[in-house]
Amino acid sequence: MKNTARTVMLAAILSALLVPALAVDPAKVPDRYKWDLTAIYPSDAAWKQAKRNLEAKSAELEKYKGTLGLSATKLKAGLDFIFSLREELARLDAYAMQKSDLDVGNADALAMRQAMGPMGSDLSGKMAWVDPEILAIPDEKIAAFLKEEPGLAMYKPVLDDILRMKAHTLSPAEEKLLADASLMYDTPESVYTLFSDAEIPRPSVVLSNGETVRLDASAYTNYRASSNRWDREHVFSAFFGNLDQFRGTFGAMLNGECKKDWFNAKARHYDSCLASALDGPNIPVAVYENLIKNVRKNLPTLHRYLKLRQRMMGLPELRYSDLYASVVKEVDATYTPEQAMDLTLKAVAPLGDDYVKTLRDGFNNRWVDLYPYPGKHSGAYSNCAAYGVHPFMLLNFNGTYEDVSTLAHEAGHSMHSFYSNGTQPFATCDYTTFVAEVASTFNENLLNDYMLKHTNDDAMKLFLLGSYVDGLRQTLFRQTQFAEFELKIHELTEKGEPLTGDRLNEVYKGILEDYYGAKEGVTVIDPVCYSEWAYIPHFYYNFYVFTYATSLTASTALSQMVLEGKPGAVQNYRKFLTLGDSMPPIDELKIAGVDMTTDAPFDITMKAMNRAMDQMEALLDKMQKEKK
Numbered sequence: 314m315k316n317t318a319r320t321v322m323l324a325a326i327l328s329a330l331l332v333p334a335l336a337v338d339p340a341k342v343p344d345r346y347k348w349d350l351t352a353i354y355p356s357d358a359a360w361k362q363a364k365r366n367l368e369a370k371s372a373e374l375e376k377y378k379g380t381l382g383l384s385a386t387k388l389k390a391g392l393d394f395i396f397s398l399r400e401e402l403a404r405l406d407a408y409a410m411q412k413s414d415l416d417v418g419n420a421d422a423l424a425m426r427q428a429m430g431p432m433g434s435d436l437s438g439k440m441a442w443v444d445p446e447i448l449a450i451p452d453e454k455i456a457a458f459l460k461e462e463p464g465l466a467m468y469k470p471v472l473d474d475i476l477r478m479k480a481h482t483l484s485p486a487e488e489k490l491l492a493d494a495s496l497m498y499d500t501p502e503s504v505y506t507l508f509s510d511a512e513i514p515r516p517s518v519v520l521s522n523g524e525t526v527r528l529d530a531s532a533y534t535n536y537r538a539s540s541n542r543w544d545r546e547h548v549f550s551a552f553f554g555n556l557d558q559f560r561g562t563f564g565a566m567l568n569g570e571c572k573k574d575w576f577n578a579k580a581r582h583y584d585s586c587l588a589s590a591l592d593g594p595n596i597p598v599a600v601y602e603n604l605i606k607n608v609r610k611n612l613p614t615l616h617r618y619l620k621l622r623q624r625m626m627g628l629p630e631l632r633y634s635d636l637y638a639s640v641v642k643e644v645d646a647t648y649t650p651e652q653a654m655d656l657t658l659k660a661v662a663p664l665g666d667d668y669v670k671t672l673r674d675g676f677n678n679r680w681v682d683l684y685p686y687p688g689k690h691s692g693a694y695s696n697c698a699a700y701g702v703h704p705f706m707l708l709n710f711n712g713t714y715e716d717v718s719t720l721a722h723e724a725g726h727s728m729h730s731f732y733s734n735g736t737q738p739f740a741t742c743d744y745t746t747f748v749a750e751v752a753s754t755f756n757e758n759l760l761n762d763y764m765l766k767h768t769n770d771d772a773m774k775l776f777l778l779g780s781y782v783d784g785l786r787q788t789l790f791r792q793t794q795f796a797e798f799e800l801k802i803h804e805l806t807e808k809g810e811p812l813t814g815d816r817l818n819e820v821y822k823g824i825l826e827d828y829y830g831a832k833e834g835v836t837v838i839d840p841v842c843y844s845e846w847a848y849i850p851h852f853y854y855n856f857y858v859f860t861y862a863t864s865l866t867a868s869t870a871l872s873q874m875v876l877e878g879k880p881g882a883v884q885n886y887r888k889f890l891t892l893g894d895s896m897p898p899i900d901e902l903k904i905a906g907v908d909m910t911t912d913a914p915f916d917i918t919m920k921a922m923n924r925a926m927d928q929m930e931a932l933l934d935k936m937q938k939e940k941k
C-alpha cells in the first residue's frame with residue numbers, strides 16, 4: 314500500500330529552496346494568524362491517549378491475518394480495520410509534526426514527533442502480510458467479491474494498485490533475496506551525499522571586491538546569482554572545475570546507482586529502468602518520452618528566452634554562467650497578511666464562489682500559521698494528513714510578493730486536499746506526487762495573471778512576466794534537461810556500457826549544447842560545466858525530477874484554459890480536485906483537461922510563454938523609448 318507522507322515530502326523539498334525569514338515574537342501575533350492544533354487533538358494528553366489506543370488496537374491485526382481471501386465480507390472487514398489504523402496513525406503524525414514545526418526547540422514536541430518513526434515502522438511491520446495476502450487471491454475471486462459486497466467499491470483503487478504488481482512480484486524465496494539485497498541499494502546515494510556534502514575539498518575564489526570565498530554548495534548558489542559578471546564566471550569555473558577533477562569518483566557512484574536500478578528492474582521483469590520506476594506511481598512510459606519530445610520540439614522558445622535575457626542584461630554574448638543573475642528587479646512592494654489573503658482570494662475567483670468562500674473561511678479559521686518565529690520550521694508547506702479535520706498551511710511570511718505567491722501556492726495544495734478529503738474515503742483521499750504540484754502552481758499562475766491585470770506599473774509588469782517565464786525555464790526546460798540525462802545514462806547501463814566520468818561528461822555536454830543552443834551561438838558554455846551532473850543529487854532519486862516539469866506544464870495549460878474561459882474548463886478542473894488517489898494520476902489529469910501523452914498541453918504552455926515574452930519585449934521597447 315502507498316505511503317501517505319509523499320505530498321508533505323515534496324513540499325519539504327521545495328520549501329528548502331526558500332530564503333529564511335526574519336523572526337517575530339509569537340506572543341505578539343494575533344491568534345488569527347496561528348494554527349489551532351486542538352482541531353486535531355484537544356491536548357497533548359489526548360494525543361498520548363490516542364497513541365496508546367492505537368498501539369493496543371494494532372495488536373488485533375493478527376486476527377485478520379489469513380482471512381482476507383475467505384469472503385467479500387471478511388475482505389471488507391479487514392480493509393476497514395487496516396485503514397482505520399492508518400487513519401489514526403496519520404492523525405497522530407500530523408499533530409506531532411506540526412506541533413514540533415512551530416518550535417523545533419520544544420523537547421516535548423520533539424519527543425512526540427520522534428516517537429512516530431518507530432510507531433510507523435512497527436505498524437508497517439505488523440501489516441507486512443497484507444499485500445502478499447491480497448496478491449494471493451485470484452483476480453476472478455476479487456472481481457466476484459467486488460460484485461457481491463458494494464461496500465468494497467471504495468477499496469477498488471487500492472486493490473487495483475496491489476494487483477497491478479502481480480506480474481512483478483516474485484516467489485517468497487526470491488522476494489527474500491531481493492529484500493536482503495536491497496540493504497545495499499542506498500550505498501551509491503549515501504556515498505554521493507557524504508562526499509558531495511562533506512568530504513569533497515572545496516575551492517576558494519577571490520571575488521572582484523577582494524573577498525575570499527570558500528565555495529561550498531550554499532556559497533555557490535549564493536554567488537552564481539551575483540550581479541557582477543566577472544564574479545559569476547569565476548565562481549562557475551572554480552566550482553565546476555573542482556567537481557570535474559573528481560569526475561571519475563562521481564562517475565563510479567552514478568554508475569553504481571544506475572546498475573542498481575537495472576538489477577532491480579530486471580529482477581522484477583521490467584524491460585527498462587524507466588518502466589520499473591514509473592510502474593509504482595502508475596505513470597505510462599509514454600508520458601516521460603512525450604515530455605522530452607515536446608521540450609526538444611520547443612527549444613526555439615527557450616532560445617528566444619535566452620536571447621531576451623541577453624538583451625535585458627545588456628551582454629555582448631550570453632554565457633551559461635549568466636543564467637542565475639536576476640534580470641528583472643525585485644519589486645519592493647510589501648504586503649500585509651490581509652492584503653496577501655485578499656489578493657489570493659481575488660486571484661482564485663475564476664474557480665467559483667464556493668472555492669473562494671471555502672478558502673476565505675479557512676483563512677478566518679486558522680488554517681494558516683503565518684509568521685516566522687524563532688525556532689519555527691523554515692520555508693512553507695501544506696499538510697492535510699489529519700483526515701476529516703482541515704488542511705494546515707505553514708508559512709514564514711515577510712510581506713514580499715514572493716510570500717504572497719507562496720500563500721497562493723500552499724492554498725492550492727490545501728484546497729486540493731480539502732476537496733479530495735471531502736469527497737474520497739480515507740483510503741483514496743491522498744493525491745499522488747505526480748499531480749501534487751498541479752493545484753499549487755495553478756494558483757500561482759492565477760495570482761500572476763490577476764496581478765498583471767491590476768497594475769499599471771511597467772516595472773511590476775516586467776517583474777511578473779519575468780518570473781513567470783523564468784519559472785518555465787527553470788522548471789520545464791531545466792528539469793527536462795535532467796530527465797533526459799537520467800534516461801540516457803540508464804539506457805547506456807541497460808546496453809552494458811560502463812558510465813565513467815568522461816562518458817557522463819560527454820552525454821551531459823550533448824544535452825547542454827542542444828538545450829542552450831551552443832552550436833547556434835545562443836549560449837557560450839564553458840567546458841567545465843559538462844560536469845554539472847555531479848552537482849545534481851536528484852539523479853539518485855530514481856526518475857523523480859520529470860514530475861516538476863509535467864506538473865508545471867499541466868497547471869500552466871489548465872490555468873490558461875480557465876483564464877481564456879474555455880467551456881467546461883472550470884468544472885473539469887474542480888472535478889480533478891476531488892479525485893484524491895482514486896484513479897491513475899494520468900487519468901485524473903485527463904479529467905482536469907490535459908492529456909500528458911499528447912502535444913496539446915505543451916503547445917498551450919509554449920503559446921503562453923511566447924505571449925509573455927511578446928509583452929516583455931513590448932514593455933522593454935516602451936521603457937527604452939521613454940529613456941531617450
Ligand SMILES: [Zn+2]
Binds near residue numbers: 323324722726750753
Ligand atoms: Zn508545493
